[in-house]
Amino acid sequence: xxxxxxxxxxxxxxxxxxxxxYFAPPPSNGPCxxxxxxxxxxxxxxxxxHAQMIISAHIYDSFAASRLLCFCALSQxxxxxxxxxxxxxxxxxxxxxxxxxxxxxASGPHPLxxxxxxxxxxxxxxxxxxxxxxxLLKACCNSRSLQHCKQVHTQILKFGLDIDLHVTNGLVRGYxxxxxxxxxxxxxxxxxxxxxxxxxxxxxxxxQSYCSNEALMLFNQMIAQGFEPNGVTLAPVLSACAxxxxxxxxxxxxxxxxxxxxxVGVILSTALVYMYAKNGAITKAQKVFESMFERNxxxxxxxxxxxxxxxxxxxxxxxxxxxTKEQLVPNDxxxxxxxxxxxxxxxxxxGRDIFHSMKPIYGIEPKIEHYGCIVDLLGREGKLLExxxxxxxxxxxxxxxxxxxxxxxxxxxxxxxxAERVVKDILALEPHNHGVHVALSNMYAEAGQWQQVLxxxxxxxxxxxxxxxxxxxxxx
DNA sequence: CTAGGGTTAG
Numbered sequence: 001x002x003x004x005x006x007x008x009x010x011x012x013x014x015x016x017x018x019x020x021x022y023f024a025p026p027p028s029n030g031p032c033x034x035x036x037x038x039x040x041x042x043x044x045x046x047x048x049x050h051a052q053m054i055i056s057a058h059i060y061d062s063f064a065a066s067r068l069l070c071f072c073a074l075s076q077x078x079x080x081x082x083x084x085x086x087x088x089x090x091x092x093x094x095x096x097x098x099x100x101x102x103x104x105x106a107s108g109p110h111p112l113x114x115x116x117x118x119x120x121x122x123x124x125x126x127x128x129x130x131x132x133x134x135x136l137l138k139a140c141c142n143s144r145s146l147q148h149c150k151q152v153h154t155q156i157l158k159f160g161l162d163i164d165l166h167v168t169n170g171l172v173r174g175y176x177x178x179x180x181x182x183x184x185x186x187x188x189x190x191x192x193x194x195x196x197x198x199x200x201x202x203x204x205x206x207x208q209s210y211c212s213n214e215a216l217m218l219f220n221q222m223i224a225q226g227f228e229p230n231g232v233t234l235a236p237v238l239s240a241c242a243x244x245x246x247x248x249x250x251x252x253x254x255x256x257x258x259x260x261x262x263x264v265g266v267i268l269s270t271a272l273v274y275m276y277a278k279n280g281a282i283t284k285a286q287k288v289f290e291s292m293f294e295r296n297x298x299x300x301x302x303x304x305x306x307x308x309x310x311x312x313x314x315x316x317x318x319x320x321x322x323x324t325k326e327q328l329v330p331n332d333x334x335x336x337x338x339x340x341x342x343x344x345x346x347x348x349x350x351g352r353d354i355f356h357s358m359k360p361i362y363g364i365e366p367k368i369e370h371y372g373c374i375v376d377l378l379g380r381e382g383k384l385l386e387x388x389x390x391x392x393x394x395x396x397x398x399x400x401x402x403x404x405x406x407x408x409x410x411x412x413x414x415x416x417x418x419a420e421r422v423v424k425d426i427l428a429l430e431p432h433n434h435g436v437h438v439a440l441s442n443m444y445a446e447a448g449q450w451q452q453v454l455x456x457x458x459x460x461x462x463x464x465x466x467x468x469x470x471x472x473x474x475x476x
Numbered sequence: 477c478t479a480g481g482g483t484t485a486g
Contacts, residue, residue, distance in 0.1 A: 070477075099477060134478045169479040200480040207481095235481035270482040301483040308485095336484045343485080372485045401486050408486080 030058045037067035043079050046071050050086070059086075062094045069097055073104035080104055095121070099131050106139035114139035115148060118155075128155070130164045137170030146178035165191075169198050176205025196227050204236035212244035231262045238271035247279040266292070270299045277306020282315075297328050305337035313345030332364055339373035348381045368394065372402045379409025384418055400429055407439060416443050434460060 033053050040046040050068055053059040065086055072083035087093060087101060098121045105114040118136055121128065133156050140149040153171060161167045168191050175184035188194070188202045199222045206215035219237050222229070229237070234253055241250035254272060257264060264272070269292050276285035289295070289303050300323050307316035320338045323330060335358055342351030355374050358364045371394050378387035387406055391398050403426045410418040423436045437460045444452040 066477090074477085096477065103477070131478050138479090164478095166479050173480075195479095197480045202480095204481065230480095232481045237481095239482065265481095267482045272482090274483065296482090298483040303483090305483065305485095331483090333484045340485050367484095369485050374485095376485070405486060 030056075030061055030064055033058050034064045034067045037064070037071065040071050042077055043072070043082065059089065060091055062090055062092055062097060065090045066094065066097045066100065069100050073100050080108070093124075093126065095126050095129050095132060098126055099129070099135060102132065102139070103135040106135050106142060111139035111142040112145065112148065115152075128159060130161050130167055133161055133164075133167045134170040137167075137174045140174045141170075141177050144178050146175070146180055149174040149178055149180075165193060165195060165198065169201050172198065172201045172205065176202065176209065179209065181205060181209055181211065196230065196233060199227060200233045200236070203233065203240075207236035207240040207243075210243060212240040215240040216244060216246065216249065231257070231264070231268050234262070235267055235271045238268070238275045242271075242275040242278040245279060247275075247281060250275040250279065266294050266296055266299060270296075270302050273299060274302035274306055277303055278309060280310050282307065282310060282312065295328075297331055297334065300328065301331070301333045301337055304334060304341070308337045308341035308344060311344055313341040313347065316341035317347075317350070330362055330364070332367055332370070335362075335364065335366075336369050336373060339370060339377070343373055343377040343380065346377075346381060348377055348383070351377045368396050368399060368402065372405060375402055376405040376409075379405055380412070382409075382413055384409055384413060384415055388418065398425065400426055400433070403429075407436065411439060411443055414443070414447065416440075416447060416449070419443055431466075432463065434463070437463075 033049060033056070036049045036052075037046065040049060046068060050059070053064055053068070058064045068086050069083050072078045072086065073080055083101060083104065087097060090097065098117060102114045102117050102121075105111065105117060114136055118128070118132070121132075133152065136152050136155075137149065140152055149171070152174070156162050156167055156171065162171075168187060172184045172188050175181070175187065184202065184205055188198065191198065199218070203215050203218050203222070206212075206218065215236065219229075219233075219240075222233075234257065238250055238253060241247070241253070250272075256262075257268070262268075269288055272288045273285050276282070276288065285303060285306055289299070292299065300319065304316050304319050304323075307313075307319065316337060320330070320334070323334070335354070338354055339351055342348075342354065351374060355366065355370060358366050358370065371390060375387045375390055378384075378390065384406075387409060391402060391406065403422050407419055407422045407426070410416075410422060419440055423440050426433055426436045437456050441453050441456040441460075444450070444456065
């Protein structure tokens with residue numbers, strides 16, 4: 001198994017110093033102290049119980065110690081370092097203790113440390129159970145690591161736990177979140193006892209990967225098999241409706257939620273706002289938006305981005321102004337919405353001002369997506385040189401999306417020289433991108449440069465031959 | 477001791 005970064009792990013290495021002497025706990029008081037550990041509200045109280053356990057030697061009883069561990073590792077007012085100290089002084093940690101710590105590490109800042117702990121567990125011969133793997137997979141999810149997900153999968157197969165529903169759910173989620181929907185789908189299809197959660201996992205996997213139609217097809221299949229969706233299932237389905245343009249289905253789901261009395265919290269309302277706004281039903285989106293008790297930044301973003309895609313740039317900007325007056329802080333997604341709104345309305349100066357205010361006023365470092373919006377905006381306003389300069393100034397290498405925006409701009413301005421440079425860069429990233437050859441060739445044709453058109457066609461043909469070698473009969 | 481949810485330019 002590949003080791004995650006050891007740098008962050010050193011302070012937890014105390015468990016390697018564990019002593020193996022076993023002190024039998026006295027018969028009395030043990031259950032009582034365990035109960036007390038369960039009732040702890042603060043670290044202060046927990047330390048008192050811990051002291052009692054040390055005095056009475058119950059700390060050497062892994063059941064009692066595990067009670068202490070639970071609070072330290074998982075509670076809001078707990079202390080993970082202290083949990084590891086208790087763990088380090090336990091002679092024979094059981095799988096429950098390992099599971100608890102793996103669970104805590106998986107949702108911490110360095111999730112892959114959970115895998116290191118798993119390695120330690122295996123080295124000591126502690127057998128992992130069906131509770132161990134969902135936590136390990138959560139660690140893989142949180143670090144978006146396909147490689148580690150695969151490695152955990154092999155361990156699951158080794159222990160024969162792939163028949164467990166929770167474990168499979170974790171695997172399906174792990175694979176779909178790390179962009180391996182094919183593997184996720186195979187696991188999902190082949191699992192016999194699917195429940196609503198497993199359906200929800202695969203549907204949200206597709207929805208989050210922008211495979212909206214696939215997500216909706218699965219939703220249909222789920223309904224056909226007699227499952228009744230709850231709010232958790234409907235959130236990703238609404239998001240798929242938004243992106244696939246299924247206003248009818250989205251409205252139907254809204255009605256269904258009303259009829260079934262499904263509680264509509266922030267998340268579902270946000271999904272509804274986005275679904276209506278993205279589909280052009282701005283009034284309905286606003287109605288849901290206005291009726292909400294609680295709105296967070298995602299809610300505002302859904303409304304702003306919806307307005308932006310629908311072309312209501314002014315309203316999007318007004319909403320952004322309102323947002324800055326609320327207690328909420330805009331995030332990077334907010335700026336993508338606002339900048340794309342400026343782009344659609346051709347508001348160059350406003351867009352440029354907002355872009356330059358991101359870091360100094362809102363403390364948000366512009367990402368490549370934000371540069372993309374500005375490049376697009378500059379390009380549409382004919383400022384090709386400024387757009388090209390901006391791309392060169394970026395701290396990252398330009399991606400296909402941003403170069404595509406520049407190519408479109410050079411096409412609209414009939415600037416073949418710039419287009420040639422851009423196409424060269426795009427082909428360096430995607431050698432099989434035929435679209436850019438076609439775009440450039442069209443530009444040459446418009447300018448009457450027929451010799452260049454022929455050269456392009458020849459290049460495309462050569463590229464096709466490279467992609468589909470002689471033995472292939474398929475004309476790509 | 478476990479699993480599933482909303483917002484992101486072209």
